[in-house]
Amino acid sequence: MKLYFRPFACSLAARIALIEAELDAELVAVPADGRLPDGRDFREISPMGYVPALETGNGFVLTEGPAVLTYIAELAPEGALSFTGFSNAHYRMLAWLNFTGTELHKSVFTPLLGKTAGPEERAAARARVAKPFGVLAAHLEGRDFLEDRFTVADAYLLTVLNWCETAGVAIADWPVLLAYRTRLRARPTVARAMAEEWPLLKAA
Numbered sequence: 736m737k738l739y740f741r742p743f744a745c746s747l748a749a750r751i752a753l754i755e756a757e758l759d760a761e762l763v764a765v766p767a768d769g770r771l772p773d774g775r776d777f778r779e780i781s782p783m784g785y786v787p788a789l790e791t792g793n794g795f796v797l798t799e800g801p802a803v804l805t806y807i808a809e810l811a812p813e814g815a816l817s818f819t820g821f822s823n824a825h826y827r828m829l830a831w832l833n834f835t836g837t838e839l840h841k842s843v844f845t846p847l848l849g850k851t852a853g854p855e856e857r858a859a860a861r862a863r864v865a866k867p868f869g870v871l872a873a874h875l876e877g878r879d880f881l882e883d884r885f886t887v888a889d890a891y892l893l894t895v896l897n898w899c900e901t902a903g904v905a906i907a908d909w910p911v912l913l914a915y916r917t918r919l920r921a922r923p924t925v926a927r928a929m930a931e932e933w934p935l936l937k938a939a
């Protein structure tokens with residue numbers, strides 16, 4: 736299995752999930768020009784050019800973070816990274832993955848972290864953070880994780896919260912979210928995943 740990633744991009748969540756699940760995978764860094772070490776153009780694997788992309792041993796290719804994370808969670812020992820079966824918690828976890836992807840990642844952080852948005856679009860993106868952060872802060876008050884235990888939804892949310900400083904989002908204005916991020920960063924699997932990517936980010 737191969738995970739295509741960029742350091743500290745949303746693919747970090749998949750790295751965390753692989754470590755949590757103790758699954759072996761080759762981690763392939765996608766260069767800025769998309770030319771992979773084996774000579775292929777990354778868009779042959781991920782037509783949008785986006786990480787994460789997961790390529791299984793039998794040639795199955797999966798893109799889109801929430802799908803990649805759910806796939807890894809289902810390869811993990813039963814119940815280790817998600818909730819199995821037709822349970823409310825399982826569907827809530829899927830809802831959190833979608834919430835993070837739509838209300839935060841694409842709506843707020845993509846315009847703030849990219850180079851294409853002008854001042855008006857950036858101001859609008861920054862204004863969109865208060866509502867979802869407020870919902871999350873209210874939900875996480877008194878809880879360690881989004882649900883009763885750590886799941887891939889926490890891995891994704893932590894990954895997105897990591898971008899606050901670079902994006903100019905004052906996470907300290909939501910102390911519950913800051914405390915959640917601090918707690919998760921101290922989790923050994925998260926700390927290991929971040930330590931693996933940190934030198935690559937600095938070198939980029």
Ligand SMILES: N[C@@H](CCC(=O)N[C@@H](CS)C(=O)NCC(=O)O)C(=O)O
Pocket residue numbers: 741744745746783784785786787798799800801836
């Ligand atoms: N809808 C995609 C979005 C993934 C995405 O935005 N990936 C970013 C990194 S966080 C990326 O690869 N950007 C490279 C680019 O825009 O060329 C998903 O959920 O996986």
